[in-house]
Amino acid sequence: MEEGLGILGRMTEAINRIFGPVLMRIFQPTNEFLASAYMPWARIVAVGFFVGTMVWVFVGLKRSYVNLDAPSKHVWHDLRFWTIISMLPHVIVYLYF
Amino acid sequence: MESTAQEAIRGLAGIDVAIILMYMAGVFVLGTFFGKYVKSAGDFFQASRALPFWAIGMSIVVSDIGAMDFVAVAGSAYTDGIAVANFDWIGSMPAMVFAAFIFVPYYWRSGVYTIPEFLGRRYNSAVQVIHATIWGIFLLTMLSLMLWVTGDQLMNTVLGWNPKVVVWTMVFITGVYTFSGGLSSVVMVDVVQLIIMFVGGIALLVLSMWEVGGPANLKERVADTQPRMVVVCDSERAVSNEAVKDSIEKAGFTVLGIDRLEAKKDGDGRNRFFVRLESIEIAETQAEDMAKVRGKTKELVTKALSTLGAEGNQAGVEQLRTYESHFTILLPHDTDKPYPWTGIVFGLGIVLAIAYMSGNQAVVQRTLGARSEWDAKGGMLFGGFLKSFIPLMVAIPGLCAVALIPNLAEGDRAVPAMIGMLLPPGLKGLMFVALLAALMSSVDSTLNSSSTIWTTDLYGRFFHLVTGRSLDGRQALIVGRIFTVVFILLAGALAPWVGRTETIYVFIQTALSMFQGPTLAILLLGIVWRRATRWGGLAGLVLGVIFTTILSNVRGLFPSDDPFLFVAWWSFVFSCIVTVVVSLLTRPEPADKIRGLVWGQVMKDAELQSVLNERVS
Numbered sequence: 001m002e003e004g005l006g007i008l009g010r011m012t013e014a015i016n017r018i019f020g021p022v023l024m025r026i027f028q029p030t031n032e033f034l035a036s037a038y039m040p041w042a043r044i045v046a047v048g049f050f051v052g053t054m055v056w057v058f059v060g061l062k063r064s065y066v067n068l069d070a071p072s073k074h075v076w077h078d079l080r081f082w083t084i085i086s087m088l089p090h091v092i093v094y095l096y097f
Numbered sequence: 098m099e100s101t102a103q104e105a106i107r108g109l110a111g112i113d114v115a116i117i118l119m120y121m122a123g124v125f126v127l128g129t130f131f132g133k134y135v136k137s138a139g140d141f142f143q144a145s146r147a148l149p150f151w152a153i154g155m156s157i158v159v160s161d162i163g164a165m166d167f168v169a170v171a172g173s174a175y176t177d178g179i180a181v182a183n184f185d186w187i188g189s190m191p192a193m194v195f196a197a198f199i200f201v202p203y204y205w206r207s208g209v210y211t212i213p214e215f216l217g218r219r220y221n222s223a224v225q226v227i228h229a230t231i232w233g234i235f236l237l238t239m240l241s242l243m244l245w246v247t248g249d250q251l252m253n254t255v256l257g258w259n260p261k262v263v264v265w266t267m268v269f270i271t272g273v274y275t276f277s278g279g280l281s282s283v284v285m286v287d288v289v290q291l292i293i294m295f296v297g298g299i300a301l302l303v304l305s306m307w308e309v310g311g312p313a314n315l316k317e318r319v320a321d322t323q324p325r326m327v328v329v330c331d332s333e334r335a336v337s338n339e340a341v342k343d344s345i346e347k348a349g350f351t352v353l354g355i356d357r358l359e360a361k362k363d364g365d366g367r368n369r370f371f372v373r374l375e376s377i378e379i380a381e382t383q384a385e386d387m388a389k390v391r392g393k394t395k396e397l398v399t400k401a402l403s404t405l406g407a408e409g410n411q412a413g414v415e416q417l418r419t420y421e422s423h424f425t426i427l428l429p430h431d432t433d434k435p436y437p438w439t440g441i442v443f444g445l446g447i448v449l450a451i452a453y454m455s456g457n458q459a460v461v462q463r464t465l466g467a468r469s470e471w472d473a474k475g476g477m478l479f480g481g482f483l484k485s486f487i488p489l490m491v492a493i494p495g496l497c498a499v500a501l502i503p504n505l506a507e508g509d510r511a512v513p514a515m516i517g518m519l520l521p522p523g524l525k526g527l528m529f530v531a532l533l534a535a536l537m538s539s540v541d542s543t544l545n546s547s548s549t550i551w552t553t554d555l556y557g558r559f560f561h562l563v564t565g566r567s568l569d570g571r572q573a574l575i576v577g578r579i580f581t582v583v584f585i586l587l588a589g590a591l592a593p594w595v596g597r598t599e600t601i602y603v604f605i606q607t608a609l610s611m612f613q614g615p616t617l618a619i620l621l622l623g624i625v626w627r628r629a630t631r632w633g634g635l636a637g638l639v640l641g642v643i644f645t646t647i648l649s650n651v652r653g654l655f656p657s658d659d660p661f662l663f664v665a666w667w668s669f670v671f672s673c674i675v676t677v678v679v680s681l682l683t684r685p686e687p688a689d690k691i692r693g694l695v696w697g698q699v700m701k702d703a704e705l706q707s708v709l710n711e712r713v714s
Contacts, residue, residue, distance in 0.1 A: 011650075012650045015646075015647055015650045015651060016650065016651055016652060019647050019651055020651045020652070023647075023648070023651050023654055024651075024653070024654065027654045027655065031430070031431070031655065031656060034430040034439050035429070035430045035431040035656070037430065039427075039429060042427040042429075042438040042439075042442070043427060045438075045442055046187055046427060046438070046441075046442055046446075049187065049191055049442060049446055049447075050187075050190070050191060053191045053194050053195070057194060057198060061198060065198075065202075066198065066474070067471065068202075068470050068471060069469035069470045069471035069472075070471045071471070077471075079197075079471070079474055079475060079478060082475065082478045082479075082482075083194055083478060085482070086190060086194075086478055086481050086482040086485070087190055087191075087194070089485060090186055090187070090190055090485065093186060093426070094186075094187070094426065094427075097179060097424060097425065097426035097427075
């Protein structure tokens with residue numbers, strides 16, 4: 001068992017030695033850029049993720065595709081409205097917190 | 098305070114015990130009732146394709162939330178704040194919308210039993226077997242772990258019950274009804290379990306908020322809470338409370354109180370202390386830059402403590418709790434807490450959540466049993482809507498615990514302590530039934546899904562290889578039931594071993610997390626891009642897992658100590674690139690093979706589209 005752990009340890013060291021310097025060059029500047037990002041951007045991106053998803057379902061997808069096999073044409077069986085109703089509270093939560 | 102809460106829970110009244118026993122008997126009867134409808138593999142694995150959207154949605158939620166999630170999420174909210182709710186908000190709803198409108202329709206239309214089977218049809222059998230093997234082993238290990246963690250850490254620690262008796266009782270009840278009724282039993286029992294879970298959770302939320310005095314009071318009281326930390330001075334000899342207090346005060350902090358904690362089970366940290374500080378204001382750092390203040394505090398305290406133990410022994414801050422960001426849901430990229438916003442939005446929201454909701458057999462199997470495509474999609478959306486309430490029932494009581502019982506050294510004690518403090522007899526029994534419901538629903542779903550994968554993708558492939566024929570419906574039903582019995586007995590027998598051998602759990606979890614980004618990449622490209630080829634999918638999967646291994650092992654690449662969110666995102670991006678490049682370099686798949694499995698064909702095929710329009714109007 002100890003020998004196994006030793007092999008894993010040596011593998012980790014080898015991975016660090018071979019790939020570490022190259023990957024650091026890519027991820028170090030990315031981290032610095034993101035750490036300095038203006039924090040309201042986080043909120044905008046998160047809320048945008050929800051709003052974008054709602055817009056995609058409502059505008060981007062065909063009604064016939066979304067509601068295929070729906071029990072009726074009533075608005076309460078329209079899954080586009082289900083999406084909006086399910087996601088709007090999240091937008092409020094991310095704006096509040 | 099902690100022991101008082103524990104005493105209160107251990108003293109379950111007769112009515113509480115009666116409620117727990119009635120619940121177990123009721124679940125057993127309800128679950129076995131559906132056995133009489135099972136005649137073929139389709140009935141067993143897909144509930145005869147008769148499930149309505151509400152049952153699918155409720156079952157998805159309750160299968161996803163285990164008893165330990167209840168405890169761990171509240172514990173995380175107690176120590177790190179509301180940011181943990183991201184896992185049920187941005188880490189669920191958008192993913193469930195994408196699953197509903199991109200993945201589920203294709204699984205449902207292709208009539209498959211499992212996701213590996215879908216991947217096998219879209220790419221090749223190598224992809225199917227690799228995916229099925231990883232998930233088959235993971236689900237089996239999770240079964241054992243769920244049983245043991247709940248039996249040992251919840252029922253034994255909190256109620257004082259014998260963990261082996263708890264494990265084998267759960268094995269018997271869930272095993273019998275899952276064997277008997279398959280997916281129908283699992284889903285219908287889940288519906289009842291979700292209702293019980295919500296009643297218990299809402300009771301805990303209302304009583305917690307009542308005790309704290311409402312949301313405004315809660316925010317104020319949490320913000321006023323003084324910093325706490327858990328420090329370790331790992332020395333062969335006992336270190337006194339006074340010595341630790343003096344060292345920390347010499348570093349410039351005022352200690353309000355200090356308690357010795359029990360050593361960890363693995364023997365590390367023989368001298369652990371819970372310390373209450375007046376503040377962590379430090380002259381040379383700006384008060385608003387809390388990451389720097391927290392970092393400097395840890396550095397100063399570690400330096401002060403290092404003089405206490407023998408030379409070479411470890412000393413330091415195991416945990417530093419401050420409460421200024423407990424109501425901030427998106428934390429900075431360089432936070433020292435576990436959930437930076439970049440990891441949450443990209444790693445969790447875009448990769449891990451979608452991979453989980455679209456690629457986890459235990460979640461998707463319910464939609465495959467839907468009575469129509471609309472019910473499959475609607476079930477996903479309804480599940481997402483219900484899941485939005487989970488943080489309110491779990492994370493908010495964890496935050497209330499900060500105001501009511503701020504001196505718990507372990508965050509995971511918050512929910513048991515709150516139950517002991519706040520719930521009256523009867524309601525206390527109901528809350529424990531809710532926790533049992535959370536456990537049993539996760540166990541039955543995992544059991545049913547693992548037997549489906551082993552039957553269809555592993556035994557089925559092996560049978561085909563040896564005999565040249567596929568399993569017929571009756572053979573698949575018999576094999577599925579045999580796997581169900583073997584797996585639940587195996588899970589019960591291995592539970593103590595898996596529960597105590599942390600490395601196995603860590604290894605399986607790590608293996609699965611390495612798999613998530615690459616799997617999502619090939620699933621997504623397989624559905625949205627007709628040019629994706631079998632070689633592209635295989636290369637994306639294998640090279641993606643190798644890239645994930647490299648990212649996980651190179652130190653200091655990402656700001657978090659446990660960078661799984663970042664690793665998931667970058668491995669997804671890498672696998673997408675590999676799949677696209679290799680696909681473009683290899684021969685396109687024949688049109689017949691991918692017909693009905695690719696998004697563009699369904700959205701653009703005029704003939705298919707006019708049929709869809711007719712059916713809707």
